[in-house]
Amino acid sequence: MDKEELIEEFLKLEGIDGEIALKLYNAGIKSISDLKSSDPQNLSEKIGYPIKLVKSWINSIVKYEQQKKFEKSEEIIIKLKDSLNCSYEIAKTLRNVGILSLEDLTNEDPAQLADDAEIDLKYIKLWIKKAKKILKSK
Secondary structure, three states, rough: OOOOHHHHHHHHHOOHHHHHHHHHHOOOOHHHHHHHOHHHHHHHHOOOHHHHHHHHHHHHHHHHHHHHHHHHHHHHHHHHHHHHOOOOHEEEEEOOOOOHHHHHHOOHHHHHHHHOOOHHHHHHHHHHHHHHHHHOOO
């Protein structure tokens, strides 16, 4: 990740503005993971901000990571919904039983998936066939 991308990423954390993001970068914090694992006292001294504030940034990473997981999860649901031409709720059910991509769907045992997802087997078979066709055309 280059400097600009990293600063953009830092700006997504609660309480961090452009000046702080730049100071973090210049202090050697080159990723969200670096910030998460940093020593708050040491970082506070290095960049000249109160330790309480540094701790709040580190604590905000959990919320940020949860948001990213949610966004990724939503992307999976939308992709399944659009690819299979099914409802949002069906796509969400498929995601909830571990179908995270069309590839995952094609590798499933139809009867087991139908049972796990509590979806009629004929639909599962249809969606698996559709997923294989989509993947083959790529």
